[in-house]
Amino acid sequence: MPEGAAARDLPRPTTSFVGRGEELRRLGRIVAGGRLVTLHGPAGAGKTRLSLEVAARAGERFPDGIHFADLAGLHEPELVPRVVATAARVRERPGKEALSALTGGLGPRRALVILDNCEHLLDACRLVAAALLETCPAVALVATSREPLGLLPETVFPVPSMGIPPGATDPPEALQAYDATRLFLARAQRAAPGLAVSPSESGVVVRICRRLDGLPLAIELAASRLKVLSAAEIDERLADRFRLLRRAAADDVPERQRTLWAAIDWSYGLLDEPERRLLRRLSVFAGGFGLDAVEAVCAGGGVAEEEALDLVAGLVDKSLVVRGDHAGRARHRLLDSVRDFAAVRCSQHEDLDLLRSRHFGEFLAMATRADDELRGPDQAEWLARMDAEEDNFRAALRWGLSAGDPARTLDLVWLLHHYWGWRGNLSEARKWFDEAMARVTDLPPSVNLSRAFARWGEIAEIMGDYGPARSRYERALAVGRAIDDPVRIGTARIGLGAVAAVQGDLTQARPLFEDALAAYRKAGDRERARWPLEAMGRLALAEGDLEQAAKLLELSLSEARELGNEAGIAEASLHLARVAHARGDLVAARSLGEEGLGLARRLGERSLEGDGWIGRSHLELDLGRVEQSLDAARSGLRVHDEMGSRLGMLDGLEAVAAAETAAQRLQPGVRLYGAAAALRERLGTPALPPESARHQQRRELARAALGDQRFASEWGRGRALSWEEATALALGGAAVEPDGPGEAAPRSAPSMTLEGDVWILWYEGQAVRLRDSRGLGFIATLLADPGREFHVLDLAAPAPGQAVVSDPDVAIDPAARAAYRRRVEELRSAIEEADAGGDDERKARARQELEFIEHELAAAYGLSGTARRLADPAERARKAVANRIRDAMSRIEAHHPTLGRHLRTSIRTGTFCSYEPERTVTWEVHSAR
16 A cells, blocks of 8 residues: 555454443543543553554544554664554655654654554654654554653553452343453353353352453453363462462562463463473564474474474463464464563573574574575565564564674575565664674675675665765675685676666776676576676666667566566566667557566565656656656655665656656746756766656756746756655645745734735645635635635625636536546556556555546436536536635645645535634635735
8 A cells, every 4th residue: 555545554353342431432532632642551451452442443533544553572762663654654765764754754644653562662652752743733642551651742541450340249140231240251252152150150250350450361361261160260279379479470570560470370370381381482482473483493392393283272272372364374472461471481491592592593594585585486475474574583683683693693684685675674674784794894704794795785775875885895796706706796796887887887887797797607697697687788778779778688588587587577578668668669668568567566576666657657758648657757756765765766756857847837847857966966876868868858848938047946946955855746745836925924823815826825833825716715715704604606706807606507517527438448447457467456446436437427427328417506606616615625735734634624515605613713814806
C-alpha cells in the first residue's frame, strides 16, 4: 500500500474481547478529545489488548489510518522512530533523520498511532511522542507502558484490575456481571468446551480471580488449566504457590510484578522438566520463532530435537506460547511477561552464552541462505520470512557486537545488505555496517572482508555519498587483490565504475567495467558477468551508441533468461526499453517496459520499479498522454523517495518537471527543473543522455513561453528548494504561489482576504494563497456569517461580471460522460494488467473506482442511454454550488490540511448551505465584491 493510504494495521487477537465496558467508554471519550493517552499498569494488566479494542472502535475518527508499532522486541532507542515510521507506512527520506521523516510523513494525516510496550525505551518514545504532538496536529497517540511517558499533554489512564464479585456466595449466573469472573468463564469454555460451573464452584472461581488480583493474563493462565484440573484443585495449588513464589520472587522482580510472577511461576511449576527447559530457552528469541529455529537453538541437554514439536504444542496448550501464522508458515511467540519470567529462569539454570551463540549461528545461517534466495525465484517468500525475523536479526547483531566476535558479526551485517536494500532500510544498514566495521580494523584479508567493504560502499553509493563509496570500493579491491580472488576484484571494479559513471566520468568508467567482465569470466561466474554487460550497455546508451547498447543489453537479457534470474530479466528489459525509445520504436519500448515493470513490481524490487515508472513516464509523454505521464513520474519518484535513492529521485523530479511543462503548468515545471539542476550539482551527478536531451528541449520551450526574466525567476526559486521541498512540490503536496502580492502578514484570528484575483486564507498560524474561484467565494460568504443558512439560489446569484451558477440540466453532461467512458476503459485495462502482474492492491483500487463510475453512469442515464434531466433550477443550483464548494475545499486541503478538514466538518451543503463549526470560530472576511 502506498505511503499515506488509509490503513488499519492492527494485530488480530485469537480470542474474544471480554469486559472492560466502562474503560472502553472512558477511553473512547479521551481519544476523541485528547492527543495522547498512556495506558499505564503492570505486566499482564491487559494494556495491549485494551489499546487494540479502543483503536478498533475509534476507526471512523481516523480516516487516514490506525497504525500499531510493537516495540517489545526492540532494544535500540535510536531505531524507535524508524520502527514507528515503518508501522505508519512512512518511508525514510534522504538526508533526513528518521524522526523528521516520520513527522513529515504523518504531518497532514488524521491518524491514530499506538506505541506498544514503551517502558524499556521510555526516553526514545517520549521524544517520538513529543515530536508527533508538536508537528502533526491531527495525529492522536495511544501508548502502553509500565511507566508514564511524562509529557505535559499526556492523559495517564491506569488500567485497573478486572472487577471481582464482592462476595463468594453468588450463583453462577451472577459471575457474568463482573469482568474478572466473566473472563475466567469465557476462557474456561475455550479450554474445556461444555464445562459448567456448579453453584458450589462459583465461590471457588471468585476466590481464584481475587487471589490473582483480577489480572487478565493470570486469569487466562489459570483458566487454561481446567483442561486437567478442577477449579478447586486450581485454587488449592494456587494458594500453595503464592506463598512459595512471593518469597522466591522478592529479590528478582519489582514489587508491581510479583502477583503476575506468581501466576506464571505457578503455571511453570505444572510443566514437566523438558517443557520447563524449552520455555527457558525460548526466551533468547526476540519477536517470535519458527519450529526449525527452535530445534536448532534449543535442542540438546534434556530437550530432544524430535520432541520439540510436541513440547511447543504443549506450551501452546498451556497458554505460555502463542501460536500465529506469517506468510503461510506457523510462527510462535512468548507473551512479553512470560518471556521476562523465562529469561530470569534461563539465566539461573541454562548456559546463556551457549544459547545466544546458537541463536546467532541459526540466524547467520538463515541470512547466508537468504543472500542467494533473494535473487532467485522464491524471492517474495524469502522477503516475507526475513520480515518476520527482523527482531531476531537485531538481537543476533547486538550479541555479536557485545560478545567480541567481530568477524562473524560482520558476516551477518553484509549478508543482510540485500534484504535491507530491498526494504529500503538504508539508514539501519548503515548503522550496523558502521558499528561492525569499527571493530574489524585488524582482520586479515578474506573473501568476506572484501564483500563487506563492497556492500558498505554500495550503501553509500545509493545514498549519494560518493566519496565514502569510492573509498570503500577501493578497500574492497585491495582485499580482493591480496587474496587473488577474481570475483571480489570484479565486484569492486563494478562499484568503482558505477561511481565514476554517475558522476559523469564515462571515460574512467568503461575500463573498470571491462576489467570486471574479464574478472568474472576468468572465475566462470555467468551470473555476475551480466552486471558489467548491463553497465557497459547503459554507458553506450549514454554515449548515443544505440547499436552497441542494444547488443550488450540483449546479451545480458539472454543470460538472465537462461539462468532464470527474474530480477535480471526485469533490469535488462527496462534498459532495452530505453534503447527502443531512443530509436523511436515506441511499440517495442512499451512492450519491454511493461515486462520489466511488471516483473519488478511482482518481485518487490523497489529500485527497478521506480526506474520502470520513470521510463513509462517518458514514453507516455511522447505518446501525448500527459496526465498519464505525470502519474507514472510521481509513482517513480515516490518509490525512489521511499528507498532513499537520491539518484533515482533526481530522475523522478525531472520526469515530473517534463510532464508539468508539457501540460503547460510552467511554474512548477521550471521550478522542479531548477531544483533538480541544483541538487545534481550538490550531489556531483550530471544528467546523462538520452533523457538529458529531452529535458533540455522541454526547458527551452518553457523559456520561450515564459520569457527569459520570468523563467530565470522560477528557475532560481527552484534552485533554493531542499530535497524534501522539491519532492513535496513534485508530488503535489506543496503550494505554488499564484501571481499576486507577497506573503500574508501574520494574524491572530482566522481570516479570508481577497487581494486582486488571489484569496489569502489564514488559519492556525498558516497562510495559504489560492487563485479566485466561485467555490472560494461561496466559502467566504458562509464564513462571514456562521450559523446562517443560505439558499443555493441566493448563493448562486451572479456577482457583477459573473454568470449565474447552474450546472447543465442533465445529471451528467456529455463531456463528463465521455470522460467517464474513457476512464472506464483505462480502469478495465488497469485491472487486466494488475491481474496479470499479480498486483492485488492495484486491482482492488481500480475495481473500486470502476464500480463507483458505473454506479454514477447508471444513475445518470436510463437503459436506453437517454440522459436523466434535472428540471428544477434549485436542484441544478444545489448541484453546482455543492460541486464548487467541494472542489474549493479540496484545493484548500491540498495545501493546508488542518483548515481543509475543519471546513469539511463545518460546512453543510444542500438546498440550504451554512457554516456550523463545533466550536465558535470568528472569521475576518475581506472581499472587494
